[in-house]
Amino acid sequence: MATLDQLARGAVGQLDEWMHLAMDRTVRLAVTGLNQSGKTVFTTALVHHLLHALDGVNLPFLQVVAEGRLQGTRIMLQPDMDVPAFRYDSYLRALLGAKPAWPVPTDALSEIRLAVRFRPSGMVSRRITPNATLYLDIIDYPGEWLLDLPMLHLSFAEWSAQTLQRCEEEPRRSLSEEWRARLAEIDLAQPAREEPIRILGESYTRFLMACKEAKVGLSFLQPGRFTIPGDFRGAPLLMFSPVPPPDHQGNPPGSVREELEKRFESYKKWVIDTFFSLHFNTFDRQVVLLDLLSAMNRGPGAFADRQMALEAILQGFRYGQANLFTRLFKPRIDKLLFAVTKADFVAANQHANLERLLRQMVARPANDAAFSGVEVKTQALASLRCTRTVVREHDGRRLSFVQGIPKGRDKETLLFPGEIPETIPDPGEWDANRFHFLDFEPRRPPDAETATPPHIRLDHALEFLLGDKLK
Amino acid sequence: MSRWVPPLELPPEGFSPEEKPAPPAQLPVAPGQEEEYVDDTHPGFDADHKKTGPGRWIFLSFSLLFIGVLVEDAVVFLAAQYRLHPSLGISFGLLLLVLTGALLVAVAREWRGLRSVRGQDDARLRLERLAREDTFGQARGVLEAAGERYRERPEMQPALDAYRAALRDHLGDRELVTLFSDVAMRPLDQAALRVVGRHAASAALSAVLSPVAMLDALLFLWRNLRMIREIAHLYGLRPGFAGSVLLARQMAEGMLVVGATELVTHTAADLLGDTLAGAALASAGQAATNALFTARIGLRAISQCRPVPFPPSRKPGLLEIRKEFKGALPPHP
Ligand SMILES: Nc1nc2c(ncn2[C@@H]2O[C@H](COP(=O)(O)OP(=O)(O)O)[C@@H](O)[C@H]2O)c(=O)[nH]1
Ligand SMILES: [Mg+2]
Numbered sequence: 078m079a080t081l082d083q084l085a086r087g088a089v090g091q092l093d094e095w096m097h098l099a100m101d102r103t104v105r106l107a108v109t110g111l112n113q114s115g116k117t118v119f120t121t122a123l124v125h126h127l128l129h130a131l132d133g134v135n136l137p138f139l140q141v142v143a144e145g146r147l148q149g150t151r152i153m154l155q156p157d158m159d160v161p162a163f164r165y166d167s168y169l170r171a172l173l174g175a176k177p178a179w180p181v182p183t184d185a186l187s188e189i190r191l192a193v194r195f196r197p198s199g200m201v202s203r204r205i206t207p208n209a210t211l212y213l214d215i216i217d218y219p220g221e222w223l224l225d226l227p228m229l230h231l232s233f234a235e236w237s238a239q240t241l242q243r244c245e246e247e248p249r250r251s252l253s254e255e256w257r258a259r260l261a262e263i264d265l266a267q268p269a270r271e272e273p274i275r276i277l278g279e280s281y282t283r284f285l286m287a288c289k290e291a292k293v294g295l296s297f298l299q300p301g302r303f304t305i306p307g308d309f310r311g312a313p314l315l316m317f318s319p320v321p322p323p324d325h326q327g328n329p330p331g332s333v334r335e336e337l338e339k340r341f342e343s344y345k346k347w348v349i350d351t352f353f354s355l356h357f358n359t360f361d362r363q364v365v366l367l368d369l370l371s372a373m374n375r376g377p378g379a380f381a382d383r384q385m386a387l388e389a390i391l392q393g394f395r396y397g398q399a400n401l402f403t404r405l406f407k408p409r410i411d412k413l414l415f416a417v418t419k420a421d422f423v424a425a426n427q428h429a430n431l432e433r434l435l436r437q438m439v440a441r442p443a444n445d446a447a448f449s450g451v452e453v454k455t456q457a458l459a460s461l462r463c464t465r466t467v468v469r470e471h472d473g474r475r476l477s478f479v480q481g482i483p484k485g486r487d488k489e490t491l492l493f494p495g496e497i498p499e500t501i502p503d504p505g506e507w508d509a510n511r512f513h514f515l516d517f518e519p520r521r522p523p524d525a526e527t528a529t530p531p532h533i534r535l536d537h538a539l540e541f542l543l544g545d546k547l548k
Numbered sequence: 549m550s551r552w553v554p555p556l557e558l559p560p561e562g563f564s565p566e567e568k569p570a571p572p573a574q575l576p577v578a579p580g581q582e583e584e585y586v587d588d589t590h591p592g593f594d595a596d597h598k599k600t601g602p603g604r605w606i607f608l609s610f611s612l613l614f615i616g617v618l619v620e621d622a623v624v625f626l627a628a629q630y631r632l633h634p635s636l637g638i639s640f641g642l643l644l645l646v647l648t649g650a651l652l653v654a655v656a657r658e659w660r661g662l663r664s665v666r667g668q669d670d671a672r673l674r675l676e677r678l679a680r681e682d683t684f685g686q687a688r689g690v691l692e693a694a695g696e697r698y699r700e701r702p703e704m705q706p707a708l709d710a711y712r713a714a715l716r717d718h719l720g721d722r723e724l725v726t727l728f729s730d731v732a733m734r735p736l737d738q739a740a741l742r743v744v745g746r747h748a749a750s751a752a753l754s755a756v757l758s759p760v761a762m763l764d765a766l767l768f769l770w771r772n773l774r775m776i777r778e779i780a781h782l783y784g785l786r787p788g789f790a791g792s793v794l795l796a797r798q799m800a801e802g803m804l805v806v807g808a809t810e811l812v813t814h815t816a817a818d819l820l821g822d823t824l825a826g827a828a829l830a831s832a833g834q835a836a837t838n839a840l841f842t843a844r845i846g847l848r849a850i851s852q853c854r855p856v857p858f859p860p861s862r863k864p865g866l867l868e869i870r871k872e873f874k875g876a877l878p879p880h881p
Binding site: 133134137138143420425426428429462465466467469471474476478480489490491492493494495496498510511512513531533534 | 552553554555556557558559560682683684685710713714716717718719720723726727730731
């Protein structure tokens with residue numbers, strides 16, 4: 078009988094609630110994404126809206142707020158002494174200052190801890206703890222660090238071969254000219270000396286940096302730390318380069334080639350392994366931010382490269398399968414959010430298609446993750462909304478424009494950036510000027526003193542990531 | 549494939565910074581849109597039309613049989629009283645007649661009361677569809693019109709204001725329906741859950757009192773109709789056709805079970821030799837069934853009377869009713 082079944086489910090629900098109570102209410106929420114994908118702005122906005130959730134109707138889709146159970150949020154002292162602090166105050170001052178500006182780019186991991194006080198909704202928990210506290214650690218780290226993951230199961234020779242092969246194609250081909258000239262000069266069999274190796278490494282780094290430049294916009298650049306060295310700057314393990322295969326003799330001991338290989342292996346050990354065991358394995362929830370629109374701006378080539386980078390990054394979340402990484406992965410992540418950022422680049426009626434595109438891009442890893450019990454969601458959001466949608470008649474068609482101040486200008490413009498297709502367009506249909514997405518200046522809300530700045534769907538993201546912990 | 553429009557940039561002439569996102573459209577949004585709508589997706593709509601042929605006959609004869617058994621049970625009860633003493637039998641008989649009559653009148657009155665409430669219209673069906681799709685820009689007007697219905701209700705104003713304050717022009721149709729359902733409907737939902745809790749609690753109590761299955765079934769019918777009527781009054785809407793069919797079926801099921809448990813209780817009490825413990829056990833079970841069925845009918849009535857559907861994850865369940873139920877029971881001594 079359905080009623081009995083419902084009763085039984087009710088009982089199980091209560092059991093669940095007890096278990097939940099017995100556990101510590103701490104969540105480590107990790108935010109990642111490639112350079113400039115909007116991690117800093119996202120994290121700042123998240124903290125800001127949680128701190129000000131009671132000041133107005135700003136997070137209507139976050140249940141704990143909608144149900145009036147939230148009691149307040151505070152920034153706490155950081156629990157991990159050896160991790161840089163996320164500089165919320167200074168980012169916020171930049172964003173909401175008299176002359177709003179985007180935060181300065183960052184290139185390392187940082188962390189902030191919040192305490193969220195709320196009234197539990199369950200019957201059991203209400204009786205035991207009328208007020209509960211959720212400790213929320215938000216960790217912002219570069220997605221480039223995850224990009225290195227595929228290197229783990231490659232030998233130096235295999236990795237070199239793959240990397241060199243990618244350089245056969247444009248735009249890598251012409252950008253790598255200088256570095257490949259150096260490769261041709263150096264004798265890999267001669268005894269290793271510091272200087273030639275450093276010169277080669279620096280040349281390879283310059284090549285990667287050139288690929289990363291905004292106008293080229295490539296993303297699949299390994300090793301990730303070469304472009305954002307952080308603490309390792311200048312260390313030998315960031316001074317190597319892929320090399321062509323040996324002709325016959327192999328690697329004479331003490332040769333340049335052997336030294337390069339040693340550095341490659343140390344990079345795997347000291348950089349990649351360390352990140353996973355020290356940080357990645359402690360995350361409970363993960364947000365992967367994607368700047369899909371800027372990638373589309375740069376045409377099919379850069380877009381495909383971005384997709385390849387994404388696949389590499391997502392290997393970190395494909396722990397359903399038995400793979401070489403299992404020794405590294407003791408993952409606890411049980412919720413995974415893929416979010417397209419900067420949704421305010423396009424009009425509101427385009428968001429559904431934007432989400433559709435994202436779903437196609439992450440379909441495979443999302444399936445894998447879901448299969449191993451991870452809850453996955455995809456959505457489009459804007460951490461700080463800088464435009465508004467304006468519908469105008471143009472040449473007999475009703476078009477949805479966005480209005481805002483483009484980066485580097487001081488006047489508003491009305492922009493129709495092109496419509497988001499339902500599927501990823503074929504390169505044939507993808508004309509160089511099909512899309513024209515502009516970066517915008519942050520806007521100071523007219524009532525900045527009292528109101529929180531506008532966002533798009535941050536509350537949906539929060540509900541997915543934290544809703545169950547705030548029940 | 550279809551040609552795309554190339555990007556273009558214009559000066560924002562004629563734009564006033566205060567311009568609000570499009571003013572809410574009137575209820576029937578685009579006139580062309582209505583023809584397009586065919587209600588082929590409503591759950592349970594088809595199933596109820598298909599009951600023809602043998603199914604119908606089985607259903608009918610079962611109902612008759614059931615009513616027959618109920619009447620028989622009443623007659624047996626009266627006969628037993630008569631055997632004890634004829635005057636006992638006669639006065640119980642009269643009482644039973646009066647009670648049955650009164651209950652039938654009460655049922656008819658609730659029925660008329662319910663019919664006088666405004667029926668659901670197309671708006672609800674449109675919203676059900678919008679809640680399932682990825683569309684943009686259609687729900688706002690319909691929801692605004694749904695909110696207008698409660699303009700005269702002061703207790704609704706804060707919730708409606710909160711809904712309007714949360715409106716943003718980037719919200720898609722599905723999000724708007726969820727927002728309206730979550731925020732604007734909150735006071736009505738809470739009041740409706742209280743109504744259901746109250747009726748479920750008194751259904752539990754009255755099951756303990758009645759000695760005759762027929763009265764139980766009638767009482768159940770009356771109470772549930774009354775509950776549905778109260779809920780309909782709260783929302784200002786009564787269930788649409790499909791919803792009424794679902795509710796009617798659930799009520800029939802409820803009457804059957806409530807009547808049957810009463811019958812079984814009699815037998816069980818006979819078997820257990822009319823001990824106090826046996827009777828208490830049986831009637832406790834009966835009370836629980838009675839209350840559960842009432843609660844389930846109440847929940848369904850709520851979701852059918854609301855001007856907007858519940859988002860899938862937000863449907864209140866028996867747990868919510870239990871909270872209300874506890875509040876409605878008399879305090880323990
Ligand atoms: N329009 C818009 N631009 C954004 C938004 N979030 C980030 N950006 C842009 O993206 C740039 C990079 O953001 P940031 O958070 O520093 O990226 P990070 O490198 O991933 O930390 C900013 O300078 C902004 O130009 C947003 O919500 N809306
Ligand atoms: Mg950053």
